[in-house]
Amino acid sequence: MPKDRPELPPVEELLTSAVTALGGVERPGQVKMAQAVRDAIESEEHLAVQAGTGTGKSLAYLVPAIRHAAESGDAVVVSTATIALQRQLVDRDLPRLADALESLLPHRPEFAILKGRRNYLCRHKMAAGMPEDEDDQLFDPREVSATGRMVQRIQEWANETETGDRDEIVPGVSDQAWRQFSVTARECLGAQRCPSGADCFAELARERAGAADVVVTNHALLAIDAMEDFAVLPEHDVVVVDEAHELVDRVTSVVTGELSESTVSLAVRRAGRLIEQGVADRLQEAGEDLRALLAVAPPGRVDTLPGSLGMTLALVRDAAFACITALGPRNKDKDDPENAGLRKAAFTALDEVHDTAQRMLDAFGPGARGDEAGDDAEDAGDSRGSAGSGGGANGGGVNSGGTDARSEEVHRAEVVWLEEGRGRVPPTLRVAPLSVGGMLRDKLFGDRTVVLTSATLALGGSFDSLSRQWGLRAGEWTGLDVGSPFDHPRRGILYVATHLPQPGRDGLPEAYVDEIAELIEAAGGRTLGLFSSMRAAKAATEALRERLDVPLLCQGDDSTSQLVKQFAGDPATCLFGTLSLWQGVDVPGPSLTLVIIDRIPFPRPDDPLASARQRHVAATGGNGFMAVAATHAALLLAQGAGRLLRSMDDRGVVAVLDPRLATARYSGFLLNSLPPFWRTTDPAKVRDALRRLTAGS
Ligand code: SF4
Numbered sequence: 001m002p003k004d005r006p007e008l009p010p011v012e013e014l015l016t017s018a019v020t021a022l023g024g025v026e027r028p029g030q031v032k033m034a035q036a037v038r039d040a041i042e043s044e045e046h047l048a049v050q051a052g053t054g055t056g057k058s059l060a061y062l063v064p065a066i067r068h069a070a071e072s073g074d075a076v077v078v079s080t081a082t083i084a085l086q087r088q089l090v091d092r093d094l095p096r097l098a099d100a101l102e103s104l105l106p107h108r109p110e111f112a113i114l115k116g117r118r119n120y121l122c123r124h125k126m127a128a129g130m131p132e133d134e135d136d137q138l139f140d141p142r143e144v145s146a147t148g149r150m151v152q153r154i155q156e157w158a159n160e161t162e163t164g165d166r167d168e169i170v171p172g173v174s175d176q177a178w179r180q181f182s183v184t185a186r187e188c189l190g191a192q193r194c195p196s197g198a199d200c201f202a203e204l205a206r207e208r209a210g211a212a213d214v215v216v217t218n219h220a221l222l223a224i225d226a227m228e229d230f231a232v233l234p235e236h237d238v239v240v241v242d243e244a245h246e247l248v249d250r251v252t253s254v255v256t257g258e259l260s261e262s263t264v265s266l267a268v269r270r271a272g273r274l275i276e277q278g279v280a281d282r283l284q285e286a287g288e289d290l291r292a293l294l295a296v297a298p299p300g301r302v303d304t305l306p307g308s309l310g311m312t313l314a315l316v317r318d319a320a321f322a323c324i325t326a327l328g329p330r331n332k333d334k335d336d337p338e339n340a341g342l343r344k345a346a347f348t349a350l351d352e353v354h355d356t357a358q359r360m361l362d363a364f365g366p367g368a369r370g371d372e373a374g375d376d377a378e379d380a381g382d383s384r385g386s387a388g389s390g391g392g393a394n395g396g397g398v399n400s401g402g403t404d405a406r407s408e409e410v411h412r413a414e415v416v417w418l419e420e421g422r423g424r425v426p427p428t429l430r431v432a433p434l435s436v437g438g439m440l441r442d443k444l445f446g447d448r449t450v451v452l453t454s455a456t457l458a459l460g461g462s463f464d465s466l467s468r469q470w471g472l473r474a475g476e477w478t479g480l481d482v483g484s485p486f487d488h489p490r491r492g493i494l495y496v497a498t499h500l501p502q503p504g505r506d507g508l509p510e511a512y513v514d515e516i517a518e519l520i521e522a523a524g525g526r527t528l529g530l531f532s533s534m535r536a537a538k539a540a541t542e543a544l545r546e547r548l549d550v551p552l553l554c555q556g557d558d559s560t561s562q563l564v565k566q567f568a569g570d571p572a573t574c575l576f577g578t579l580s581l582w583q584g585v586d587v588p589g590p591s592l593t594l595v596i597i598d599r600i601p602f603p604r605p606d607d608p609l610a611s612a613r614q615r616h617v618a619a620t621g622g623n624g625f626m627a628v629a630a631t632h633a634a635l636l637l638a639q640g641a642g643r644l645l646r647s648m649d650d651r652g653v654v655a656v657l658d659p660r661l662a663t664a665r666y667s668g669f670l671l672n673s674l675p676p677f678w679r680t681t682d683p684a685k686v687r688d689a690l691r692r693l694t695a696g697s
Helices: 011-021 028-043 057-072 083-104 123-128 141-158 175-181 201-210 219-227 244-254 261-272 277-296 307-327 330-335 337-362 376-380 405-411 437-444 464-470 510-523 534-547 560-569 579-584 608-619 624-641 667-671 683-696
Strands: 046-050 075-080 111-113 214-218 236-241 257-260 300-302 414-419 428-433 449-454 477-481 492-496 527-530 552-554 574-577 594-597 652-656 678-680
Touching: 011 028, 011 057, 011 083, 028 046, 028 057, 028 449, 028 477, 057 075, 057 083, 057 214, 057 236, 057 449, 075 083, 075 219, 083 111, 083 214, 111 201, 123 175, 123 337, 141 175, 214 219, 219 236, 219 244, 219 437, 244 437, 244 449, 244 464, 257 261, 257 277, 257 337, 261 277, 261 307, 261 337, 277 307, 300 608, 307 337, 337 414, 337 428, 414 608, 437 464, 464 624, 492 683, 510 527, 510 534, 510 594, 510 652, 510 683, 527 579, 534 552, 534 574, 552 560, 560 574, 560 579, 574 579, 579 624, 594 624, 608 624, 624 652, 624 667, 652 683
Parallel strands: 046 449, 046 477, 075 214, 075 236, 111 214, 236 449, 492 652, 492 678, 527 574, 527 594, 552 574, 594 652
Antiparallel strands: 257 428, 300 414, 414 428
């Protein structure tokens, strides 16, 4: 791409041409947003833009992004949280925009999609038959044959595909089947050394991305690119983070480590064929100790490190280290090309086990490093230098160190918790940072201009909550709310059922079921029920299927996309569900006239990460409840309420059954996070309004 700076039409002119060509209407919020994105790019100052549904925000950032790419010669990266938005950008918005802007720019805007390496078929793994990672003994025969059929489908598809992109396979295949044909970035041999490097699908995708003006990716790959030492994305100086309200969660997932019997067994299977049996057996035994311990441990946050767990983690760590040492030098692969893939896979799995066990010990401070008893690392003289058997862990299952708990909270950087086993998945220990703000600040915001956007960023009327989570400080960024083209006070009602009791712990109160039934009857179906738990969604479905005369679908009855299709296709139908429906449903028209929310969606009190983050904020002098629980609830409430108006003609009601939304001390913060609907607490008024709406449509 040319590095000289051509004279280009201003952003406003390009936007007008694009909107006209696409048959749309120019909206003041869209123009304002496009100008703000342009200014941010020019001034190199980060920007957060809240743009309500209907603003046309993708054009508002794509036009200045494409202009910048054409002018500077550098690519702009656009990151999304969901595949749905990724597809909308690549399949619909960008091709139409390229057609519209081609004649106004020096060249036709090029765009490409780039995903993580594990999303592409690995030709080397396919050809070389690298180790199958799954332990077949764990599966029931039906699962084995279902996986076998998927494997066969992948093999047939592999002969025809031009992109090697997993998302091309319809219907989709399980992770378990796909893992037999893909590698992670760490497992990849590198194109230079890999015999299939010249035809590698992941490398071809990178090449296409390298030549593009706009590269569409996801938050996970964006985080990996920012954090790893090697570049994953092409060189860029501007990033647009769409669906930015999801950034912190997606980045946290990327940096969450896990350790279980399965992760240890995988490392043993991979290393076992390359090293002495005795060394691999030691890791196997440590894995069995871990399994036995986790099987009887209570799930939840681990605040103090029990001595037994500290010792077992140190055993696992040291046994993994012994296996790593036994594998020999990492650069031996070039003398042993045949085993290069096997060795790389073994190193990756062993590193993961070793590093995660160490990270978990570190999470409890220097006293828990377990550096005293072991000697493998020192004997091996390896610079990774871990050793020991957990001598520093606190004994007897409680924190016996006597450290002041508050000061411990202040200094804690990571949280460890145990997740219950489910089905084939054994109990798993996880470790995640209490905050990813520092990481984002250093790695993502450090050396590029970032534009963050979503329909929901200003919580309680301010960007402060999210900007703090992103690690941005005052003066480093600008916030802009371009509003929404929808006339919320005239087209929507927010009804809070203050006459109902507060939600309790014992499931959905009977009064809630009665209220839901009356509202649905008044609306003639047309209801999206957003519940704070799957248990509540199922209980409501069961109770109301007997009472109501309208079709009632519940999440889990079929695939979510199929259920949403059915719901959108028949106005009488209602759909109940939980988390993925809060954010993923886009149904304009009369099929969605009523959104019911059963309770304020605070994180569960036993959510290990949220509760640890809350305590940490409190220990450092902040308001933990407002910074974590209320922020989480406000974001979800705003997303849920945002399902109601999806087009200019939509009208309807958001009904929140939880009276605390009108009465609690934090209710102002939550209400200020919602669109400016007309508000009422009068059930009769709402039912009348719903009847009128239904009669008029
Ligand atoms: S370069 Fe990596 S991903 Fe590509 S074929 Fe080789 S091992 Fe697989």
